[in-house]
Amino acid sequence: YFDSLRICLSTGGCPFVHEVRKDEDICSPILRKLFNESHHIFVGLQGIRDDLPSKNKKTQFVSISKNYRSVIRACMEELQQVAGKVEGKSDGRISPVFFLQVSILLAVELIWNLCEVLFIDAAPAGSLLLHLLDWVRLHKADVDEKARDVLQSESPTEHQAYWDVVGVNTLTLTEFDVKWRHWHEEVDRCLQDQSFASNPHLEVICKILVGDEDVLLEHKELLSTWYHFLVTRLLFSHPIVKPTELHYYAQSSMHMFLDTRSVPEPLDSILLAAFEFDIHQVIKDCSIALNNWWFVAHLTDLMDHCKLLQSHNLHFGSNLREFLLLEYASGLFTHHSLWQLAVDYFDHCPEFGRVYLELQIERVPLDTERKALKVLRICEQRQMTEQVRSICKIMAKGALRNNRLGSALSWSIRAKDAAFATLISERFLQDYCANGAFSDLDLIDNLGSAMLLSDRLTFLGKYREFHRLYGEKCFSDAAKLLLSLMTAKIAPRTFWMTLLTDALPLLEQKEVIFSADQTHELMFCLEDLTSGNCLPKPDRWFPFLFQDEDIDTTKIEILRLALARNLAKAIVKEGTVEV
Amino acid sequence: MEGINAKYVSQKISKTRWRPVSSSSLQQPDIFATGSWDNEDNKISLWSIGDNGVSGMDDEFEGDPQLVCEYKHNGDVMDLQFLDQDRIVTASSTGAVTIFRHNHNNQTLSVPQLWERAHHYPCGKAPCTGVVCNSPEIVTVGEDGRIILFRSDQEGVTRTIENADSSTIHAVTFLRTTEILTVNSIGQLKLWDFRQRSNEPSQILSLTGDRVPLHCVDRHPNQQHIVATGGQDGMLCIWDVRQGKMPFSLMEAHSAEMWEVHFHPSNPDHLFSCSEDGSLLHWETSSNSDTPSFLQGGRNASITSRSAIAPAGGNQSLISAWLTGDSGKGRLETTHMLPSQTLSVNSLDVLGQCLVCGTDGEAIYVNRLVPI
Numbered sequence: 001y002f003d004s005l006r007i008c009l010s011t012g013g014c015p016f017v018h019e020v021r022k023d024e025d026i027c028s029p030i031l032r033k034l035f036n037e038s039h040h041i042f043v044g045l046q047g048i049r050d051d052l053p054s055k056n057k058k059t060q061f062v063s064i065s066k067n068y069r070s071v072i073r074a075c076m077e078e079l080q081q082v083a084g085k086v087e088g089k090s091d092g093r094i095s096p097v098f099f100l101q102v103s104i105l106l107a108v109e110l111i112w113n114l115c116e117v118l119f120i121d122a123a124p125a126g127s128l129l130l131h132l133l134d135w136v137r138l139h140k141a142d143v144d145e146k147a148r149d150v151l152q153s154e155s156p157t158e159h160q161a162y163w164d165v166v167g168v169n170t171l172t173l174t175e176f177d178v179k180w181r182h183w184h185e186e187v188d189r190c191l192q193d194q195s196f197a198s199n200p201h202l203e204v205i206c207k208i209l210v211g212d213e214d215v216l217l218e219h220k221e222l223l224s225t226w227y228h229f230l231v232t233r234l235l236f237s238h239p240i241v242k243p244t245e246l247h248y249y250a251q252s253s254m255h256m257f258l259d260t261r262s263v264p265e266p267l268d269s270i271l272l273a274a275f276e277f278d279i280h281q282v283i284k285d286c287s288i289a290l291n292n293w294w295f296v297a298h299l300t301d302l303m304d305h306c307k308l309l310q311s312h313n314l315h316f317g318s319n320l321r322e323f324l325l326l327e328y329a330s331g332l333f334t335h336h337s338l339w340q341l342a343v344d345y346f347d348h349c350p351e352f353g354r355v356y357l358e359l360q361i362e363r364v365p366l367d368t369e370r371k372a373l374k375v376l377r378i379c380e381q382r383q384m385t386e387q388v389r390s391i392c393k394i395m396a397k398g399a400l401r402n403n404r405l406g407s408a409l410s411w412s413i414r415a416k417d418a419a420f421a422t423l424i425s426e427r428f429l430q431d432y433c434a435n436g437a438f439s440d441l442d443l444i445d446n447l448g449s450a451m452l453l454s455d456r457l458t459f460l461g462k463y464r465e466f467h468r469l470y471g472e473k474c475f476s477d478a479a480k481l482l483l484s485l486m487t488a489k490i491a492p493r494t495f496w497m498t499l500l501t502d503a504l505p506l507l508e509q510k511e512v513i514f515s516a517d518q519t520h521e522l523m524f525c526l527e528d529l530t531s532g533n534c535l536p537k538p539d540r541w542f543p544f545l546f547q548d549e550d551i552d553t554t555k556i557e558i559l560r561l562a563l564a565r566n567l568a569k570a571i572v573k574e575g576t577v578e579v
Numbered sequence: 580m581e582g583i584n585a586k587y588v589s590q591k592i593s594k595t596r597w598r599p600v601s602s603s604s605l606q607q608p609d610i611f612a613t614g615s616w617d618n619e620d621n622k623i624s625l626w627s628i629g630d631n632g633v634s635g636m637d638d639e640f641e642g643d644p645q646l647v648c649e650y651k652h653n654g655d656v657m658d659l660q661f662l663d664q665d666r667i668v669t670a671s672s673t674g675a676v677t678i679f680r681h682n683h684n685n686q687t688l689s690v691p692q693l694w695e696r697a698h699h700y701p702c703g704k705a706p707c708t709g710v711v712c713n714s715p716e717i718v719t720v721g722e723d724g725r726i727i728l729f730r731s732d733q734e735g736v737t738r739t740i741e742n743a744d745s746s747t748i749h750a751v752t753f754l755r756t757t758e759i760l761t762v763n764s765i766g767q768l769k770l771w772d773f774r775q776r777s778n779e780p781s782q783i784l785s786l787t788g789d790r791v792p793l794h795c796v797d798r799h800p801n802q803q804h805i806v807a808t809g810g811q812d813g814m815l816c817i818w819d820v821r822q823g824k825m826p827f828s829l830m831e832a833h834s835a836e837m838w839e840v841h842f843h844p845s846n847p848d849h850l851f852s853c854s855e856d857g858s859l860l861h862w863e864t865s866s867n868s869d870t871p872s873f874l875q876g877g878r879n880a881s882i883t884s885r886s887a888i889a890p891a892g893g894n895q896s897l898i899s900a901w902l903t904g905d906s907g908k909g910r911l912e913t914t915h916m917l918p919s920q921t922l923s924v925n926s927l928d929v930l931g932q933c934l935v936c937g938t939d940g941e942a943i944y945v946n947r948l949v950p951i
Binding site: 028029030032033036037039040043044336337340341367368369370371373374377381402404405406407409410413439440442443446447448449450 | 619745769920921939
């Protein structure tokens with residue numbers, strides 16, 4: 001799956017994509033950090049309250065945007081570090097995929113940074129150029145060094161003027177504009193006067209400072225990209241460029257810089273769309289260029305929070321932000337480990353998130369109980385009762401197959417699954433009838449309130465209690481309990497014969513245990529059981545109870561006799577009055 | 580909480596444990612081990628938090644944990660314990676129990692011993708869920724309801740208690756050298772005495788009422804009859820195993836499963852718990868009586884309000900139903916130790932002033948200035 005989780009830029013005819021699998025081991029642990037860290041930021045972002053004043057919110061959004069970018073940078077740096085280590089080894093050969101990965105992250109950060117400057121921070125005229133300068137500087141640090149060296153190599157006064165321009169935030173716009181124009185005119189005059197004619201380098205620098213485009217273009221290799229050219233051009237000709245004018249300069253810069261023959265790369269069109277403030281185009285182009293949803297999902301979500309996206313619904317009902325988040329999260333869900341992150345993303349998709357989660361969560365493989373518990377907790381927290389039942393049933397069935405009756409019961413309790421609890425109780429009773437003794441006494445003796453989950457379970461617990469009382473020689477309590485099991489209809493009819501048989505030793509005691517009334521009730525139960533139309537049909541659980549009719553009749557006879565004798569003794573005992 | 584940062588490690592952490600420091604030295608621990616889970620290739624890793632010799636008055640320590648070495652682990656690491664300074668025992672979801680040895684010279688790990696199908700079903704694998712050791716003895720428990728006793732110096736199994744439990748045993752700890760405590764998924768705390776030949780527990784304790792599964796257990800380091808457990812409902816229970824079948828006190832701690840609970844080994848008035856709800860709590864008790872307020876009994880109202888941002892030491896007094904005279908003035912403080920809401924905190928360990936924990940967000944947090 002990591003093929004698609006990997007961020008790939010589909011430049012024209014990229015042959016590397018097919019070799020991806022081999023280098024997964026190097027890239028994927030580092031990329032995983034990206035997914036985890038950005039998930040953390042995402043969840044924090046969703047928690048920002050709507051009622052904050054917009055000024056505070058903007059600062060927070062910018063800070064979150066910077067967080068995202070720092071995560072991307074950290075990832076890039078680590079990839080480069082690892083590449084360095086591989087290179088250092090004697091047989092180290094870094095595959096092209098590695099470099100591709102780094103360059104993609106670079107591109108992603110470049111785009112994100114520009115979006116932050118233009119859309120999220122929404123710098124107004126004046127500080128806009130400053131931000132753009134920072135932006136270019138951040139991504140072309142080495143080139144800028146060279147350019148600065150060239151500029152610094154000559155007279156310091158020019159140098160001074162250069163920094164004055166940069167110090168625009170100390171003045172108001174109009175003040176600055178006046179000062180700047182004045183300075184610009186002065187430099188222009190110097191050029192006209194040929195004051196620097198003696199020194200060709202100085203003259204070139206002067207021309208640059210005036211914003212002479214031809215001269216700038218002559219130094220193309222220093223600038224290396226059209227957007228560096230754009231910013232430099234703006235710096236020296238239109239320092240207080242307004243956001244709305246940007247697109248004009250961007251387009252013309254791009255055309256001037258690139259050869260007319262070369263086709264703009266995807267990155268170029270994306271940046272141009274950004275300069276044109278066409279957010280939707282940026283997102284669309286990024287989605288096409290990168291076959292991974294990570295970048296567009298997070299960026300769109302952030303911009304949605306900044307209320308920058310027009311909420312036009314897509315064909316199938318959800319908006320752009322939700323669509324991208326759903327795509328991203330669905331991809332995450334197929335990863336054997338990162339599926340847990342996806343849950344939070346689905347949570348924040350109000351239209352379809354829940355449905356997607358319901359479908360996906362049942363497909364998570366449950367290798368251990370601990371994992372099943374985590375999945376269950378996710379379902380329970382979101383009141384997904386159907387999924388809870390289904391997961392518990394799978395676990396309970398598995399436990400039952402392995403003869404772990406206690407575990408099976410524990411899962412039934414969690415799902416409040418009375419039917420399965422009944423099934424488990426039947427298993428216990430089967431074992432009892434087969435072996436003559438209860439297995440897993442630690443469970444049955446300590447059922448607690450779980451007993452109430454199913455009638456059969458209640459019966460099991462009470463029946464065991466009867467055995468215990470009998471064992472402890474609390475005969476009258478045992479007798480009372482036994483009777484109540486039948487009269488309160490707790491015991492299944494199929495088990496009544498066994499219960500009545502259990503009563504035999506109590507009836508045969510020298511001491512009278514069952515009172516006359518109780519004996520009457522027992523007799524009633526026996527008649528009830530044996531009367532023609534009420535004979536219980538052979539039960540599939542207890543088929544052996546009705547195998548031999550002769551034994552049955554004999555047993556019934558014995559019971560009747562015992563009951564009669566007990567009744568006699570009881571009447572006598574109760575009738576006797578102490579004188 | 581200042582000074583506690585996340586280190587992202589690209590694997591979900593199921594267990595973290597400090598390497599023990601010799602009791603004679605007053606050093607702080609510097610090496611910890613982690614185990615991962617839910618990966619196609621799981622690992623155990625050893626990390627170092629650097630030289631603690633250089634400590635200024637500054638609160639801030641640099642020192643991201645650095646990876647020392649790692650080793651592939653077959654199956655999820657369900658539990659992990661240091662057997663001694665060099666060896667680690669792990670419990671695996673495949674049912675295997677493995678001993679790893681750390682070679683200090685070349686900083687590698689090797690596997691000197693492995694019991695591959697220690698826990699199993701008649702047909703199929705049964706995860707081994709817990710391991711505890713008291714060198715050279717090792718005790719493991721699993722989903723198959725078995726308790727197995729090993730010795731690290733012997734090849735085979737020393738003793739197996741078959742069908743010790745009809746439900747899954749989630750955790751085990753030593754009560755005394757020959758007695759262990761287990762907790763299971765039907766909410767029972769069982770005491771087993773290895774000196775007895777029978778395969779029955781010598782004592783069973785449980786909460787009446789709901790059979791809430793218990794996930795973790797820890798014994799008070801000094802007073803061996805005091806035991807803490809945590810379970811599916813996030814409640815912290817304190818038990819006195821000498822008396823009664825019921826817990827001594829219950830406290831609402833977390834809003835989801837409590838995965839681990841630990842008394843601080845040298846300062847047991849402090850307790851730590853971590854949970855599926857993404858929080859790690861530090862419980863601190865102080866009272867003018869000798870008995871910690873844990874033992875003053877009764878069911879207590881909710882201790883702390885839930886919030887994603889750490890409150891600076893939630894100060895709630897214990898409302899105990901059984902206050903008796905002047906010994907009932909116990910006070911319990913609870914603090915969140917993590918800076919913000921995270922995914923489940925699966926494991927924690929505390930030693931000296933150092934705390935380490937691991938989360939499902941694939942992050943490790945280390946705090947070297949735990950206020951003890």
